Amino acid sequence: MHTRKLGMIAFIATFGGLLFGYDTGVINGAVDPMKQDLGLTPFTQGFAVSILVFGAAIGAAVIGRMADRHGRRKTILLLSGIFIVGTFGQALASNWQILSVFRFILGLAVGGASTTVPVYLAEMSPTEQRGSIVTRNEIMIVSGQLGAFIINAVILNIWGSDPDVWRYMLIMGVIPAFALLVGMLRVPESPRWLSDQNRRGDALHVLKQIRSPNRAEAEMAEVDALLEKERKSKTGGVSDLSERWVRRLILIGATLGVFQQFTGINAIMYYGTQLLENSGFSSNGAVIANTLNGVFSVLGITVGILLINKLNRRTMLIGGFFLIALFHVLVGLSSAYMPDTAFKPYVVLVFVVAFVFSMQGTLGPLVWLMLSEIFPLKIRSFAMGICVFVLWTANAIVAFGFPPVVATIGIAPTFFIFAGIAVVGLIFTITTVPETRGQSLEEFEAHARKRYA
Structure with a gap:
């Protein structure tokens, strides 16, 4: 029940x-x-x-x-x-x-x-x-x-x-x-939030709806202990930015968010139909073909979630950036150099779908996961807010810039630019991004404090 x-x-x-x-x-x-x-x-x-x-x-x-x-x-x-x-x-x-x-x-x-x-x-x-x-x-x-x-x-x-x-x-x-x-x-309301509002009785009542009675009591005691720890460690958000290692982690998280968006995934999610129409599909055919982007997006993120606990985060990021750069180059080359035959739009579609699958199987879920792992307890929500704001801003820049850029320079050069950004993201991951798999949040925090101090 x-x-x-x-x-x-x-x-x-x-x-x-x-x-x-x-x-x-x-x-x-x-x-x-x-x-x-x-x-x-x-x-x-x-x-x-x-x-x-x-x-x-x-x-x-x-x-x-x-x-x-x-x-x-x-x-x-x-x-x-x-x-x-x-x-x-x-x-x-x-x-x-x-x-x-x-x-x-x-x-x-x-x-x-x-x-x-x-x-x-x-x-x-x-x-x-x-x-x-x-x-x-x-x-x-x-x-x-x-x-x-x-x-x-x-x-x-x-x-x-x-x-x-x-x-x-x-x-x-x-x-x-x-x-x-x-x-x-x-x-019901979140029991953690209710407890934070000193509504312990209400919080326990909610927990008993979604846990066994013994488990609810034990978890309530754990929540109480965690909240007390957070109250003691939390210093107010902005003041923590004076610590160099915290600023470095926020910079890494925000940069990962920018690279996730600048791979161009949302150019496909927002303008995929127009892209396929420009590649040679009819108007109706482009709308129908674009559903494959949605199908392979779901398949990709499903595979990614299955792999997240089996492969290192850095390994998945590096592999993702490599595949993204590869398929962007193939989209650009096929758009620029293939003759305008009935076969061409399907070739472009295959490479676009392969990019969507690769992106959603790696960077898609992984960046969100790492943003929840790399920040210290006392500013986790505050730091997440900064990085998510930057991520959405990067998303907006892609959404705003894609139509006029394609109208000005064409499909192929646009995707070559995306490929170049993915290569920079690959280098950034190899040289800067830390590994979080296999460590508790507290262990990673101690390691990061030493590494980035």
Whole structure:
């Protein structure tokens, strides 16, 4: 019964991840008919797409602190309302300015979900299941993107001649948003947050719903001890940046986040349909073919999660950067030098899909995992907030810059640039990134303090 209750809580909360994936992926198929209906230029198109990600950067920084103050459950309920408002607003927008305002609002919810949902899941989970339960959110994110690609393909093939077809694609996101709202009304608050608010009785009551009675009592004692330790060690956030080794770890984490985004994965997630159309697919064919990016994204992250506890982090990062650089070069070469035959778009598709699989099997889940491992206890949330803000900002730069860059220099040179960035990321990993596998968080903290002092 306790396991079933925990499973239901995790399922409901990860609708936040599903919305994260859907709202970042749906624009992929919607942007072309949207461009025609609203008369978007490469600049306004890039702005309207990327403004969601700029909103996510702000949401990650601001809403994460809100969750500390008001609770995880209340914050996720608030996010579900923002998802609903943002979805309706963007679907009904009459020009690119209104569209951009509501995509920014939607971005606040996406960024807030990217920080609050994993924290809620981690705090609800028993130690031995924490990894598998928290990573369900990553699977739901890529499943949301895949769902968006499939829904786009179906809607486009049914109503493709309707100038409002992009609105139908966007409005579908309101269904999981309502599911999240209704579902979160039925689940409890995080026991860790309740205990931190000196509501020990409420925290124990929640634990007894999702643990055996003896386990709940034992875990409550452990939570009390951990909270006391945190209260003694926490010094307030910003003051800890005076320590050189802490600044070095934050720089490493933020740089990993930038490299994760500058591999170009979200250029594919946001503009994959346009890329395939430019490579030779018909408009409808590109939307259908783009669903393979979603399929292999899910497959890649599933393989990555299976390998994370079996291979060293550095090994996976190095292998990931190598494969990413390789497939970017192959996309660029096939785009630039293959003759324009019926076979060409399928070759480009194979290399793009191989890149997506490689990226989602390595850097995709791994960077998020390492960000949760490398920071000392006393500033873990604060340091994570800095790095996630930088990561989302890098995501926004890619989303904004990809259309005008491709329009200016073409597909092949753009992917050669991505390949060059991946090579720099490979060198950075070899020379700078520490190994965290096989060490407790406390052991790594002691090691990092000595290494980077």
